[in-house]
Amino acid sequence: MTDDALQRRTFLLGVGLAGTAIATGIPQEAEAQPQPAAPSPAAAAPADTEPFVTLTATEAAFIVAAVDTLIPADELSPSGSDCGVAVFIDRQLGSAWGGGAKMYRAGPFHKGKPEQGYQLALTPREFFAAGIVAANAWSRKNFGGKDFDRLAVGDRVAALKAMEDGKAAFDNFDTRAFFNQLLSLAMAGFFADPIYGGNRDKVAWKMIGFPGLPATYADKIDAYRDKRYVAEPQSIADFS
Amino acid sequence: MATRLKDVDAVVIGLGFSGAILSRELTKAGLNVVALERGADRNPADEFTLTRLRDELRYAVRLELMQDNSIDTITFRNAPDEVALPIRRFGAFLPGEGVGGTGIHWGALQWRFLPTDFRIRSVLTERYGAKAIPDTMTIQDWPVSYDELEPHYDRFEKLCGVSGQAGNLRGKLISGGNPFEGPRSEDYPNKPIKTAVGPAMFGAAAASLGYHPFPVPVATSSAPYVNPEGITLGACEYCGHCNRTACEANAKASPNVNIVPVLRTEPKFELRTRAFVTRLNYDRNAKRITSVLYTDMRTGEEYEQPAGIVILSSFVFGNTQQLLLAGIGEPYDPSSGNGVVGKNYCYQFEAGANAFFEGREFNPFMGAPGMSIAIDDFNGENFDHSGLGFFGGGYIVCTNAGAPPIGGRAMPKDEPRWGVGWKQATAKWYRCSTGFNTQGSVYAHRDNFMDLDPTYKDALGRPLIRLTYNATDNDHAMSRHVVGKLEGVIKAMNPTRYEMHYRPKNFTVVPYQSTHNTGGTIMGADPNSSVVNRYLQAWDAHNLFVQGASVFPQQPGYNPTGTLGALAYWSAKAITEQYLKNPGPLVHA
Numbered sequence: 001m002t003d004d005a006l007q008r009r010t011f012l013l014g015v016g017l018a019g020t021a022i023a024t025g026i027p028q029e030a031e032a033q034p035q036p037a038a039p040s041p042a043a044a045a046p047a048d049t050e051p052f053v054t055l056t057a058t059e060a061a062f063i064v065a066a067v068d069t070l071i072p073a074d075e076l077s078p079s080g081s082d083c084g085v086a087v088f089i090d091r092q093l094g095s096a097w098g099g100g101a102k103m104y105r106a107g108p109f110h111k112g113k114p115e116q117g118y119q120l121a122l123t124p125r126e127f128f129a130a131g132i133v134a135a136n137a138w139s140r141k142n143f144g145g146k147d148f149d150r151l152a153v154g155d156r157v158a159a160l161k162a163m164e165d166g167k168a169a170f171d172n173f174d175t176r177a178f179f180n181q182l183l184s185l186a187m188a189g190f191f192a193d194p195i196y197g198g199n200r201d202k203v204a205w206k207m208i209g210f211p212g213l214p215a216t217y218a219d220k221i222d223a224y225r226d227k228r229y230v231a232e233p234q235s236i237a238d239f240s
Numbered sequence: 241m242a243t244r245l246k247d248v249d250a251v252v253i254g255l256g257f258s259g260a261i262l263s264r265e266l267t268k269a270g271l272n273v274v275a276l277e278r279g280a281d282r283n284p285a286d287e288f289t290l291t292r293l294r295d296e297l298r299y300a301v302r303l304e305l306m307q308d309n310s311i312d313t314i315t316f317r318n319a320p321d322e323v324a325l326p327i328r329r330f331g332a333f334l335p336g337e338g339v340g341g342t343g344i345h346w347g348a349l350q351w352r353f354l355p356t357d358f359r360i361r362s363v364l365t366e367r368y369g370a371k372a373i374p375d376t377m378t379i380q381d382w383p384v385s386y387d388e389l390e391p392h393y394d395r396f397e398k399l400c401g402v403s404g405q406a407g408n409l410r411g412k413l414i415s416g417g418n419p420f421e422g423p424r425s426e427d428y429p430n431k432p433i434k435t436a437v438g439p440a441m442f443g444a445a446a447a448s449l450g451y452h453p454f455p456v457p458v459a460t461s462s463a464p465y466v467n468p469e470g471i472t473l474g475a476c477e478y479c480g481h482c483n484r485t486a487c488e489a490n491a492k493a494s495p496n497v498n499i500v501p502v503l504r505t506e507p508k509f510e511l512r513t514r515a516f517v518t519r520l521n522y523d524r525n526a527k528r529i530t531s532v533l534y535t536d537m538r539t540g541e542e543y544e545q546p547a548g549i550v551i552l553s554s555f556v557f558g559n560t561q562q563l564l565l566a567g568i569g570e571p572y573d574p575s576s577g578n579g580v581v582g583k584n585y586c587y588q589f590e591a592g593a594n595a596f597f598e599g600r601e602f603n604p605f606m607g608a609p610g611m612s613i614a615i616d617d618f619n620g621e622n623f624d625h626s627g628l629g630f631f632g633g634g635y636i637v638c639t640n641a642g643a644p645p646i647g648g649r650a651m652p653k654d655e656p657r658w659g660v661g662w663k664q665a666t667a668k669w670y671r672c673s674t675g676f677n678t679q680g681s682v683y684a685h686r687d688n689f690m691d692l693d694p695t696y697k698d699a700l701g702r703p704l705i706r707l708t709y710n711a712t713d714n715d716h717a718m719s720r721h722v723v724g725k726l727e728g729v730i731k732a733m734n735p736t737r738y739e740m741h742y743r744p745k746n747f748t749v750v751p752y753q754s755t756h757n758t759g760g761t762i763m764g765a766d767p768n769s770s771v772v773n774r775y776l777q778a779w780d781a782h783n784l785f786v787q788g789a790s791v792f793p794q795q796p797g798y799n800p801t802g803t804l805g806a807l808a809y810w811s812a813k814a815i816t817e818q819y820l821k822n823p824g825p826l827v828h829a
């Protein structure tokens with residue numbers, strides 16, 4: 001087993017532990033890079049360990065690095081993975097949706113035009129698996145043989161930007177589609193009810209002022225007309 | 241071999257609003273009715289409860305209540321010379337399945353069409369001359385008038401407990417309502433629901449420009465209400481999750497809450513769920529449907545259900561597909577313009593805007609589609625089209641339907657979507673943004689139609705319905721005009737900044753735009769120009785009554801459900817009062 005693989009295996013058991021190189025999947029050299037901002041201690045997520053159930057070690061390392069770049073730690077929230085977004089993605093890809101439930105999968109398959117929407121045979125789980133392989137191959141080619149998760153923070157940002165703009169040309173994979181799926185899944189994880197594994201401690205809801213449940217406002221519309229309504233957000237779990 | 245079942249008086253295919261209304265009216269008239277619904281039973285007391293419903297991921301993102309595309313979908317292309325490909329997961333529009341159909345997760349804006357909408361070809365001809373209507377614009381008058389439908393609009397509004405402000409009560413204009421609406425025999429059953437801050441600002445700005453703002457009519461009761469079926473509805477909670485979700489307060493109208501509970505206690509009614517209807521058996525000589533074939537999805541068994549009357553209420557795509565598969569009526573051919581089945585497919589794709597008001601507190605999570613304010617000054621023939629180069633129009637609305645956090649965070653386009661700074665941006669704009677929309681009429685075009693796909697099949701082995709659709713020059717010009725008027729109102733609201741969203745050139749099946757699909761089995765005055773007559777009876781099968789927006793000849797600038805509900809009552813009345821006495825064509829061709 002290479003060092004790399006060993007580190008990823010260890011890391012698989014340790015997700016959710018903020019602040020260590022292993023937990024974030026960021027190697028030492030990347031740690032040395034300046035961080036955009038440090039997470040405030042008040043916003044730190046509970047440090048419980050949540051193992052991945054779907055992603056491989058390589059995939060998990062990619063996803064953690066990606067969500068931490070899309071959702072960097074700052075004064076508003078801990079990093080994406082510390083908010084549970086990587087765990088969310090792991091579970092979503094393992095869910096019925098990730099397995100292609102309610103999706104028409106009969107051929108023949110043609111590329112079609114963008115107006116015709118998604119035309120691949122791949123389920124979301126398979127799409128991400130193939131996309132991560134393509135992204136890492138592109139990363140190795142452009143960043144000195146390193147997988148995406150081994151890149152320094154600044155390079156990760158540059159790499160994602162290149163994917164977003166379609167400037168990164170993956171081999172046999174639609175770069176932009178991959179980036180957009182990644183971004184929308186990460187955002188869904190950050191903002192969904194915490195029962196799905198992300199949005200730990202309702203940190204994203206607190207950030208924008210979304211009160212969560214029960215959302216019965218008939219008696220509050222007039223009282224809070226043009227006045228900010230502030231409430232400690234509640235999730236589905238708070239009622240169970 | 242299918243097992244042949246005992247004859248019933250009537251079979252209803254699909255149990256959305258249309259199917260539920262027909263089931264109720266026919267059992268009331270003494271008929272034994274069997275409803276076949278391909279999806280699951282959906283019981284609000286068990287399924288549509290708190291906290292379960294307050295789950296944006298499950299309902300709004302993963303589309304819990306929508307049609308299962310692994311079983312059945314449609315194929316799509318923009319133009320006849322392209323290869324249609326299957327919509328692998330629905331996006332632009334979201335038909336439902338299961339008891340209640342699309343009527344569970346709708347937004348519940350319940351409109352009437354304008355009196356002029358029903359005679360649009362005649363009106364345009366009278367006002368602008370016959371030559372002004374392009375040859376490719378295949379619009380036609382409805383074979384039913386506003387006045388004929390009015391009592392049925394009223395009935396459907398009462399069934400649904402619609403909240404609104406009348407603008408024209410028996411010809412008398414009432415300030416604060418929509419002055420352009422057709423005369424209504426009675427006021428809305430409920431007062432309008434509360435208006436939100438953004439829409440109130442929009443209303444003031446619109447009035448300052450001389451327009452006529454009013455609260456949108458919505459099938460969400462503003463106060464507890466007992467509908468004519470004796471069912472008690474709750475009051476709206478302004479939860480902000482209405483679209484794509486059910487309502488635990490029983491305030492938003494749905495077939496499941498407003499009508500199906502009565503059917504469940506009706507001995508003449510039998511509901512069979514997971515019953516996927518694959519085919520209508522058509523006796524061409526007798527011009528009637530003898531039976532319907534369906535597969536019980538729980539066992540795989542196939543059944544043949546003979547029936548005296550067949551109600552086809554399986555949404556636009558299912559309705560058209562069944563007629564094409566059974567060979568009822570002549571399929572439409574866009575190159576010759578001949579044929580009728582599949583003709584005049586129309587789809588509303590919307591254009592809107594976002595405005596941001598720094599420092600204001602809109603509490604956007606407190607929402608309900610009915611908290612919105614609209615103007616109707618630029619809809620249909622409410623304004624003069626001389627010299628404009630297009631026909632049609634739409635209502636303009638400032639919305640406040642709710643802003644759940646995954647999908648409801650509007651942000652100016654130049655703000656970062658991720659990485660450093662995006663959280664600050666989304667937190668900054670979330671609470672002070674308000675959205676706008678323009679609905680728009682779709683005046684049928686010769687090249688927009690449905691037929692059977694030559695390649696792709698559903699899980700039951702039937703050819704999928706193939707959709708050929710694109711926006712037309714007329715509708716683009718209409719939309720630009722209406723969006724321009726919206727921009728004028730937004731400027732008068734004096735926002736920190738705003739962004740207009742124009743329609744894309746080509747219609748695309750992603751992202752969501754509206755589930756306002758119409759046409760394919762259109763109604764009209766004769767069999768050469770339509771599939772069904774004024775009572776929604778098929779010209780070529782007198783015991784077949786086709787329900788839903790598939791019968792609209794073209795699409796006026798409003799959401800469709802108010803009118804399809806009214807048509808369901810109108811058709812039911814003709815069946816129970818005329819057809820039962822003398823089964824045969826109700827209109828002679």
Ligand SMILES: Cc1cc2nc3c(=O)[nH]c(=O)nc-3n(C[C@H](O)[C@H](O)[C@H](O)COP(=O)(O)OP(=O)(O)OC[C@H]3O[C@@H](n4cnc5c(N)ncnc54)[C@H](O)[C@@H]3O)c2cc1C
Nearest residue numbers: 254256257258278337341342347348349517755788799801
């Ligand atoms: C998100 C959303 C918001 C909307 N908002 C509004 C709004 O604000 N205002 C408005 O006017 N409209 C709105 N609509 C549209 C509205 O929901 C529909 O117009 C209306 O519900 C259609 O009713 P229907 O009875 O004709 O069809 P449906 O409700 O679609 O019922 C058809 C039924 O037939 C069943 N079926 C289909 N094929 C078969 C088969 N082969 N065998 C057995 N059963 C079958 C289906 O499962 C379904 O239950 C909205 C729709 C959506 C998705």
